[in-house]
Amino acid sequence: MLIVMHHSASEEQIDQVISAVQSMGLQAEPIPGSLRTAIGVLGNQGYVDDSTIRNLPGVRETIHVSKPYKLVSRDFHPASTEVTVRSAVFGDNRPPVIIAGPCSIESEEQMLEAARTVKAAGGQMLRGGAFKPRTGPHSFQGLGVEGLKYLRLAGDATELPVVTEVMRIEQLDAVCKHADMLQIGARNMQNFDLLKEVGRLDHPVLLKRGMSATLEEFLAAAEYIVAEGNGNVVLCERGIRTFERATRNTLDLSVVPLIRDMSHLPIIVDPSHATGKRSLVPVMAKAALVAGAHGLMIEVHPDPATALCDGAQSLDGDGFSALMGQIGGLQDYLRTH
Secondary structure: OEEEEOOOOOHHHHHHHHHHHHHOOOEEEEEOOOOOOEEEEEOOOOOOOOHHHHOOOOEEEEEOOOOOOOOOEOOOOOOOOOEEEOOEEEOOOOOOEEEEEOOEOOOHHHHHHHHHHHHHHOOOEEEOEOOOOOOOOOOOOOOOHHHHHHHHHHHHHHOOOEEEEOOOHHHHHHHHHHOOEEEEOHHHOOOHHHHHHHHOOOOOEEEEOOOOOOHHHHHHHHHHHHHOOOOOEEEEEOOEOOOOOOOOOEOOOOHHHHHHHHEOOOEEEOHHHHHOOHHHHHHHHHHHHHHOOOEEEEEEOOOHHHOOOOHHHOEOHHHHHHHHHHHHHHHHHHHHO
16 A cells, blocks of 8 residues: 655654554655655555555545565656666666676686677676576576686676676675676576565666566566665566467566656567567667667677577677667667657
């Protein structure tokens, strides 16, 4: 439930409403606004009887919110959130943040070369997987902590913030030590213990949509993180599983304007995992920006033919540079139309 106060409501009246909510065994979350204060009610398992609260001094109206996600919704938080990762800022009226790098960290030399390519082309963040959740147990699983060190070294050498995936709670200390942003991958979107633990940290989080997750489930997963106190969450659409087999997944671009309408959190798109085909990445990347994405995650490898993971969907240096040039032209067009 959302309690909207009159613009003239006093601090004493607001405190009285908060006390009334707490006396019902529920949590009150004040949401200050430029015109008036609202108070979010959390912790209820069903309908809340608002008859007493509705008649308290200073209360303008009560709005029942039935969504399983509240803190990430625009009902509770009308203003858009900006998430800052060192020099990169995700948010409305900001240039799109382009995150790029290899799917898997393979060596120090590979990461340094990839980082220089990303930096030279104008990318704002560096990605690389040290812990890899692969479909088959015999596939390359990543270099672990050694890979994290290579990622940090490459990020420092090029002054790029770095993001990498964390799969288990036990990995958090090591990943936080080396990464500027934590990625929760599609397979862990509903790993609720991990989400809660990440929510207790102050590291920004990139949350990927699960391969079969509905929009409601996606936002509810983000709610687990925000409810623990970490509001620095960026959502990522990376394609969902459908009956179509021509592409690796089905890129759901409609989710971008939908989430921008329903949630205050920034959303980016990963066209590499969504399509699984190098030739489709540039066009879907540009389509994502037209749809309103706050950024992109692009797989870039110095030599995709020899990549230990997802080479078929990775761009080489020339391909990524060409895409970045096209994105620049697209941004110029969007600013004037």
